[in-house]
Amino acid sequence: MPLTIRRRELLLGAGAAAGLATVGMPGIARAEAASHTVQMLNVHPENKRLRQVFFPRIQVISPGDTVVFEATDRGHNSAVIDGMIPEGTEGWDGKIGDEVSVTLDQPGLYGYKCTPHASVGMVGLVIVRGEGALDNLEAAQDVRQRGKAKSAWEEIWEEVAAMEDLTSEEPAA
Ligand SMILES: [Cu+2]
Numbered sequence: 001m002p003l004t005i006r007r008r009e010l011l012l013g014a015g016a017a018a019g020l021a022t023v024g025m026p027g028i029a030r031a032e033a034a035s036h037t038v039q040m041l042n043v044h045p046e047n048k049r050l051r052q053v054f055f056p057r058i059q060v061i062s063p064g065d066t067v068v069f070e071a072t073d074r075g076h077n078s079a080v081i082d083g084m085i086p087e088g089t090e091g092w093d094g095k096i097g098d099e100v101s102v103t104l105d106q107p108g109l110y111g112y113k114c115t116p117h118a119s120v121g122m123v124g125l126v127i128v129r130g131e132g133a134l135d136n137l138e139a140a141q142d143v144r145q146r147g148k149a150k151s152a153w154e155e156i157w158e159e160v161a162a163m164e165d166l167t168s169e170e171p172a173a
């Protein structure tokens with residue numbers, strides 16, 4: 001049976017070589033990409049007086065990361081707001097009640113809403129950090145908001161103004 005043994009050795013060798021080959025592949029760097037969760041909720045988990053919310057409302061991610069909008073409570077969706085995403089990007093438009101998962105490569109601000117609850121302030125922002133992350137800040141701030149979305153965005157922009165290092169790829173240590 002020496003032939004069989006040799007064949008097994010060959011197969012093992014091939015497997016090991018294939019394993020080594022993948023280590024240096026560019027795709028492996030994506031293994032570092034993170035997944036972040038935003039819950040779509042009827043009641044804010046830390047302040048019961050706040051209703052119809054995305055939690056957290058602002059999510060800062062790195063290019064290539066994924067954001068999952070979880071349909072924790074029913075009746076919500078996540079859809080980008082016209083004029084509030086970086087130029088040339090597609091955004092997303094989730095159906096009501098559906099979980100949506102988006103992977104974002106382009107640094108910038110991505111403003112979104114729950115379509116039925118935007119006017120009661122159910123809006124949120126994903127910031128993809130990196131060069132040009134704030135390039136569409138003015139354009140996003142210029143978008144006209146209605147009802148409670150107005151004050152919600154004022155609060156969000158205030159928080160964004162206090163954030164540091166958004167234009168660097170890595171969070172400050
Ligand atoms: Cu909603």
